[in-house]
Amino acid sequence: MTKHWDVVIVGGGLAGYVAALFLAKANVSVLLVEKGKRVGGRARTDVIKEHYFNLGPHALYKQGKAKPILDELGVMIQGNSPKLGGLLIEGDKDHIAPFSPIGIATTTFLNWRERKEWLAFMAKLPTIRLESIDDEETFQQWLMRNTTSRKVQSLVYALARLSTYCHAPEYVSAKVVVAHLKASTGGVLYLDGGWQSMIDQLHNQAVVAGVHIRTQAQVKQIVAEKDRLFTLTLANGEAITSKKVVYTANPKELPDMLQGETLEPTFFDRLRPVTGAALDVALTTLPNPKRLFALGTDQPLYYSVHSNYAKLSKTRESVVLHVFKYSHPDELIDRDEVKAELEQFLERVQPGWRSHLITRRCLPHITVNHRLPQVGDEKELTQLETSVSGLYLAGDWASPDSVLADAAVSSGKRVALEITEKER
Template sequence: MKSEWDVVIIGGGLAGYVAANYLAKSGMSILLIEKDKKVGGRARTDAIGQELFNLGPHALYTKGNAVPILQELGIELNGKSPKLSGLLTDNMLEYTAPFTPVGVLTTRFLNWKERIEWLMVLWKIKSMKIENLSDQTFQQWTQKMTRSKNVQNLLLILGRLATYCHAPEKVSASVIVSHLRTVMNGVLYIDRGWQTIIDQLHNKAVIFGIQIQSGMKINKIYKIENTFKVTLSTEKELTCKYVLSTISPQELLKIVGNNISQTQLDFLKQIIPVKGAALDVALTKLPKPNRLFAMEIGEPFYYSVHSTAAILSENENNIVLHVFKYLHPDDNIVGKEIQNELEQFLEKIQPCWQKHKISSRFMPTITVNQRLPQIGDEQNLQRSKLGVPGLYLAGDWVSSHSILSEGAISSAKQAAEEIIEKEQR
């Protein structure tokens, strides 16, 4: 590996690869470094036997910012939209989920007055001015929208489903409602998993001449005059003009040391991640084949069969499904207990599922989004405040208005374009 580069990208997840592909056409020399042996970050897909598991449930938003960016980069996105019909469960009770017209008409979860209120709230989500919500939490917003506890519960469920955030009293209503609106326009489960997106981005980057080095960590970056010195876990030292970091705020703090302003340091330190627990399961068959999607009402549990919409197994009869618990930032996480809860939840929806199990894996605490979006984040996130010229940030926590892959991909494009513009100037 040579020692001098124009741009060093830290992280080989969606953000790192999208940025690499945009920067590729600039003619600059680019090195992407990923600490894990396998590239992809949280968009990784693992093959376990004949089945392909994303890291927990992953859905791409068909009408969001990310799809047009990926298409602009020539990435093929194959897959299908899952059906929205499903169940709401509560202790031993079950209701039709009112997420489709038929569901709204037939569910016993809502009375007629609540059905009309629910439809009005859905219409408001689609049509309201998001800017007006910037000073409210999602919980405050749901309480303003309706006095019906059932409709409030539905909003909280939909909020969790769309954003993975399970702290309505903390999160910013504007980010949650805006993302909810994107999700309501449709989602896609990707054939053979999100790794196919990473693999296409990787192959294109390689063809463009970008050097990709996995299994190597960046330990430190510091700036001397106009040049960055980058220290790798192998002790090798590189120099570059620009650094584009796609890593978490906590990891960034470790590698920049005292090179950033106190304000930025304080902001990065107090960022809380959005976490969840995932149970990924492959079965030979579903004991109750019609049950493809369910959410628990009183508890933050999710269940969805992904292989009915996407190809996720070499054997077309096999099933890949995800069960998930949305974690609150204050939750005390005891892995065994959560695993038991998720298995029990699955048992309620698919009795005797263990009899048909091919494989499963459990991840007790996984970061879904690096930043729980809170009121006031917008101002703090302005990249210019970082105070280190030449250091650019991307990732799912960096963009003030979008989260998840939407945030990762759009912030990566923006950071790459800013570097190109700076270089051309």
């Protein structure tokens, strides 16, 4: 039996749900199909031994593009902001991070000249106009033009990794990274119950708004028929027809699904994901309770205790922390090696953590963002309808000027507005 829909959305992550909700509010009939048993995509949270584990460390930017859209949809965000501060780790030395006034005054990471340059950089950052940054400039080129001290540069690279997960300054667009650095000055939120709390609210609202949601429904093929309809074939052979399709899943898989249609934007060939390795850990207690945050400066490593600011345990006064390694796109990942590296970093920050272990999970090679935002990509994303009329894009890879949840949520809203505008 076939059923007709105005719009079928492929993928039940943040982008898919936001698009579905805005479309349903405009009285468009929407079917959302998700291949997994559960919805949420990379924003889902797993409950393991009574602890809420996001897929690696997840922080919502208070001044990013997602937050106002989630507010507009009435999604209640509960959680707290981690305090500025913590440690910088360089080689075998620990330094107080210069992220707070006291940190700037006391850090041993910077000398007085470098401290002055760091302060000037941080004061200038909020005033930088993104339009003034050349579209063709990489983040590395931009940073070399704007700073002289190598110590300050290594600090800005660490902050850029933290706010974008991109560890390839020689490839990434300066405009996108600076936009995220600017947003990061407004702070982040760690969410009570993990990011699933947002997904659950989006899901419930979508059901109430009349969106039909199907899980375990993997789209295998999308055919644009001559009569301006699409036929989507699912893995079980079922066919679904719709007037329009919004594709929010892995962009690398789209060209094959379309079987020979020529697809623009043309960046599909050169797409590379942003990846990393995550170690998610629950402990009964912290060996050193004062150590809540650390960033590597010469190594792309991260550590943060999320449960200090968000409720991440069902019953207990225990600790949930995340360790992360940002991967370079040209790097070959050895899963055992990276796992050992994450555990060693945790041992460095919290010696003896293993004796307090409740549970841990290692994700040695996970896609954080489906598109490394390279220079030149932006101009291909000025509209979300592809060269196949009626086929639209959304997701963390489909935003010209952002990545991560900001890109997923903003492209979800934008695609819905583009579709309703066109229909009108």
